[in-house]
Structure formats: structure tokens, C-alpha cells
Amino acid sequence: MSQYRPLSAVVLAAGEGTRMRSETPKVLHPLCGRPMLLHVIDALVALPLERIVVVVGHGAERVTKTLQEQLATELAVEFVEQRVQRGTGDAASVALTGGVFDLDAEDDLLVVPGDTPLLSAETLATLARAHREADAAATVLTAILDPPTGYGRVVRDANGAVDHIVEHADATPDELEVTEISTSIYCFRRGLLAPALRRLSPENAQGEYYLTDAVSVLKETGHAVIGVAADDPYETAGVNDRAQLAEVEATLRRRINRRWMRDGVSMTDPERTYVDATVELEPDVHLLPGTVLAGRTVVGARSVIGPDAQLTDTIVGEGAVVRQTVAHEVEIGDDATVGPFAFLRPGTRLAARAHVGTFVEIKNSDIGEGAKVPHLAYIGDAEIGDGANIGAGTITANYDGREKHRTKVGKDARISSNTVLVAPVEVGDEAYTGAGAVVTRDVPPRAMAKGVPAEITEGWLDKREAERD
Ligand code: UD1
Ligand code: CA
Numbered sequence: 001m002s003q004y005r006p007l008s009a010v011v012l013a014a015g016e017g018t019r020m021r022s023e024t025p026k027v028l029h030p031l032c033g034r035p036m037l038l039h040v041i042d043a044l045v046a047l048p049l050e051r052i053v054v055v056v057g058h059g060a061e062r063v064t065k066t067l068q069e070q071l072a073t074e075l076a077v078e079f080v081e082q083r084v085q086r087g088t089g090d091a092a093s094v095a096l097t098g099g100v101f102d103l104d105a106e107d108d109l110l111v112v113p114g115d116t117p118l119l120s121a122e123t124l125a126t127l128a129r130a131h132r133e134a135d136a137a138a139t140v141l142t143a144i145l146d147p148p149t150g151y152g153r154v155v156r157d158a159n160g161a162v163d164h165i166v167e168h169a170d171a172t173p174d175e176l177e178v179t180e181i182s183t184s185i186y187c188f189r190r191g192l193l194a195p196a197l198r199r200l201s202p203e204n205a206q207g208e209y210y211l212t213d214a215v216s217v218l219k220e221t222g223h224a225v226i227g228v229a230a231d232d233p234y235e236t237a238g239v240n241d242r243a244q245l246a247e248v249e250a251t252l253r254r255r256i257n258r259r260w261m262r263d264g265v266s267m268t269d270p271e272r273t274y275v276d277a278t279v280e281l282e283p284d285v286h287l288l289p290g291t292v293l294a295g296r297t298v299v300g301a302r303s304v305i306g307p308d309a310q311l312t313d314t315i316v317g318e319g320a321v322v323r324q325t326v327a328h329e330v331e332i333g334d335d336a337t338v339g340p341f342a343f344l345r346p347g348t349r350l351a352a353r354a355h356v357g358t359f360v361e362i363k364n365s366d367i368g369e370g371a372k373v374p375h376l377a378y379i380g381d382a383e384i385g386d387g388a389n390i391g392a393g394t395i396t397a398n399y400d401g402r403e404k405h406r407t408k409v410g411k412d413a414r415i416s417s418n419t420v421l422v423a424p425v426e427v428g429d430e431a432y433t434g435a436g437a438v439v440t441r442d443v444p445p446r447a448m449a450k451g452v453p454a455e456i457t458e459g460w461l462d463k464r465e466a467e468r469d
Contacts, residue, residue: 006050006107007128008190010095012211013037013114014057014082019241025059026239027114028066031249032256033276033294036239037063038070039117039252045073046121047128050107053100054114055091057082087208088113088184093197101190108132109190111211115239116185118251123230124185130228131187137223138193138215140165141185143233150240151181152212154227162227164216169205180229182212183236192223252277260285273306282318300334309339317352333369351386368411380404382421385411385429393418410445 017026027037034042037054044052056063056079064079071077080098082091092111095101108131110124123141131139140162142154150168153175157163165182166175196217200209219225230236239245256277257270264283267273272289275281280298288306293299297311300318305311309325316322316332323339329346332338336350345363350356354367357374365379368386373379378395381404388409396407397420407421410429415421419433427433428445436452443449457463 005132005189006105007048007110008050008101008107009044009047009052009110009112010092011037011040011044011052011054011112011114012088012091012095012184013063014055014060014085014091014094015115016058016085017115017240020245021242025063028059028063029239029245031117031245031277032252032274033278035066035070036117037067037114039277040112040114040119041067041071041077043119043121043124044110044112045071045075047110047124049075049110051075051100052077053095053098054079055082055095055098056080057085057091087202087206088211089197089200089209089214092193092211092214093209096190096194096197103194106189106191109188109193111186111188113184113238116183116236117239118235118237118248118255119185120235123232123235127185127187127228130226134224134226136187136226137189137218138225139187140215140225140227141183141230141236142180142227143183143230143236144179145181145233146179148179148181151238152184152210153178154180154182156180156227161219162215162225163219165212167204167206167210167212180227183230184211184238185236186211188214192218196221288323314344379407381423382407382409384409385413387412388415389413390415391417391419391435395420397422 013027020026028035031039052075054077060081078100080095080100082094108128127139127141152165152167153171154165155163155175155178193214196214199217200213202209204210215225234251237248239248256275257267257273260281261267265281266286269289273287274292276294278296279293282301284302285299286304290308291306292310295313297314299305299316302318303316303320305322309322312328314327314330317334319335320332321337325339325342327344330344331349333350333352333354335352336354338356341358342356343361347364348362350367351369353370355372355374359376360373362379365382367384368388370386371384371388373390375392377390380396380398382396394415398404405423407423408426410427410431412430413427414432416433416435418436420438422440425439425442427443430446431443432448433439434450437449438452439449440453
């Protein structure tokens, strides 16, 4: 008879991830812009859980901090430290005895590794349901994989029931032939798991306490152990090295892209379109090949991005066109056009219908409504008025070697080719500059600024340094 017991989850995330050969703890390696472990926790958070306990160890502080910063959930996520990594069985027992669980209460416990980022909430719910329906002591999520190399093999008895799980390194030649593997995702009766873990021994190829052995311990002590096969074996893929990281990320990317296409986004070549899990897209956005959208990027309806555009933490309005552009912490207004070959740095804001063209770099500047910076320009720390036009080759000389200064260009001003705006400086509304002008003083509205004041002062640097001392 199945009976209701509350459900909790334990995530094993203390391992070093030696096979990644990385300074970063394995579970923090990002997939589509979100750390591996957070993908796992996202799936858990979607379930009706009492609590989530994360076992941290290697890089414990970094792992805990990242989770606390990036997790937006009401649910209590608690951390328990496994100081020495003695294996998955030891990690599970640290979780149970770490002071978080009430030792008298009965509940069901999902145990998941921190390195299976494709795992869905549906699969976990199915696992918990099967576990309760069978009133099992342990339910193992299995998968049929060919080749099953590297995974623990699920060995069944003559009746087809799960007998034991054997690690690849400990398997006999016959066991190596088994293609049903343990995904390392389980549901346990917590009250039965605790004593089973105390009976594990580290006599195996890796000298570790294997959680997989809890299965045979439970079976030997007369408890029901069942195996449930995952519908999609790829969903439970574990990431142990960089090659698996890339494969799993590609799968996640396809999943993200399919979701956006279902929601009305066009992708000319989804295989060459890279959208982080944290990005938001509106209907009728069109992404061209080589588009990389990262972080908190948002793209408004009908905008066309790419080819070859890399936008990070960038907000694009509706109906904009952004070609061959790198943008980081930028706002691009409705119907604005950018590129090809523009570099927009933090603090750049383009108002509606602004145009930024070819080989233009902008940072920390506001470009007004309908204003144009069409070719070969550097605009830094500036405010360009509505309707102004910035000629080719224009730059703001915003840095005097010590400090940054601001430039202001008024509405409908016309800045001719190769103008140098030496900041701090202000050009009035509807003012003009002549080709090659070097503007060192403010230009009143509707005035013209022409010419180059290039006088030479010998010994200038000596004098400046003497002044500073
Ligand atoms: C594990 C399983 C294997 C299964 C495979 C599925 C064991 C012994 N093996 O192997 O049967 O087929 O997953 O992907 O369980 N961890 C700790 N503390 C430790 C050791 C590990 O928290 O002391 C964590 C790791 O951070 C990781 C997870 O447990 O998230 C699994 O460990 P890993 O070393 O990746 O196990 P596998 O060799 O993949
Ligand atoms: Ca693994």
C-alpha cells in the first residue's frame, strides 16, 4: 500500500570534477549562461518539495555563493558540507546526518547528482510517482545507453528486478555488456536509506563509498528496489569532462531554440544560434546565423539580429536591426539600426530610430532619437542630440591622459567628417563643424566651427610634470 510521505531532495555537488581539469568546480561550469548546478536545481524547484539540501565540498564557498546569488525561489535551499570527498554514498550520508533532516520523520528523498543539467521536473515527478506506487525502498532511474561506457551498470536478477549496480571500473566482462545504466538519480525512503548507508564499504576500484551499493544493501535486507527507465536517455546524461559538457550544452541549446521558435521567433539556422537560458525574446524576432545572445538580453518584437552579433545584457526594442555587432550592457531603441561592424560598450543608449553604422565604437553615451553615427567614429562619454548627424572619422577626445570628460552635441547639429571634439565641450543645437575641425571650445547654437588649432609648445610634458610635482 502506498502512503503519502512528504518529498525532499538532496543534490550531490561536492565532487572536484577532476576530469574537467579546471580551477572552477565542475558544477559551476555554465551551460547556456547558467551554472550546471542551477539547471538541476531549476528542475527540482518546479516540484512540490519540502526542502532541497545541497551537499557542497570542493569549492564549497564559491558554489554556495553562486547559488545564493542566482537562485530565485521561495523554497529553502540548505547547504551541508562534505569536507572530504569519500564518494557519492558518503555525500548522501553527510546530507542525512548534517542536521537538516528531522531523524524521526518519514519522507521520500530524491537524490540527484549536480552534474545532470538536462534533467526535467517531469522525469523527477514520474520517478517519485513510480516509487510511491510500488511502495519501494529505493527506485533507480535507469537509461538504456549504447555504448554505456563509464556509467554504473544496472544488473537485474532472473525475475527482472534490480539486483545491484556495478561501477564501470568494478564490472566483470559480462556486466560490461549491460546497456542499462544507473543515471545516479534515485528516490529513497529516507528512513531506510540511512541505515543502508551505514553498511557501505569502500572496497572497490576507487576506494570510495558508492551510493549505488545502497541499492544492493536494501535488496539484501529484504526491501523492494525497483528500476524505472527514463523516456529520454539523453535527459539524464552526466557531465564528467569538457567533451560531455559541449554535447550536453548543444542539447540544451536545441531545447531553448525549439522553445523560442514555438513562441514565434524565427531562426535561419538554429544550429548556429546561441541563446542563453536567461534571455527573453518577443514574437517575430528573427535571429540570423552567428547570433550569440547572453545574460539578461531582451529582444523586442520584430527586431532582426545578426548575422554574427554578440549581445550581452543588452535590451533591444521593437523593430530594430542589429547586424555584425558586439554589444555589452547597452540599450537599443525601437526601430534603431546598428552595424554592420559596430562595437557598443557599457552605458550606450540608442534612442528610437537612431542609426549606428560601420566601424563605430560607442561607450557610455546617449544617442538621440533619429540621430546618426554612420561610419568610422568613436563616441565616448557623450550625449548626441535628437536628429544630429556625426560625420565619418569623428571622435570625441574624452580622455586627457588623466580624466574622462563629457561631450554634448545639440539637436540637429551637423558634425562634419574628421571632427575632433575635445572634451569637455558642447556643440549647440543646429550648429555645424567643418571637415577636420578640432573643437576645443563650446560652439553656440546655429554657429559654425572650422579649422585646426594645432600650435606646438616645446617642452610641454616637462612643464606639465613639473606642475604636478
Ligand atoms: C555516478 C554513479 C554511476 C552513474 C553515474 C551517472 C556512483 C558511485 N556512481 O558516477 O553509477 O552511472 O554517476 O552519471 O555513484 N559527489 C559528491 N561527493 C563525493 C563524490 C561525488 O558530492 O564524494 C558528487 C559529484 O559532485 C557529482 C555526483 O556526486 O555531482 C556524481 O559523482 P561523479 O564522480 O560524477 O560520479 P560518476 O563517476 O559520474
Ligand atoms: Ca558524473
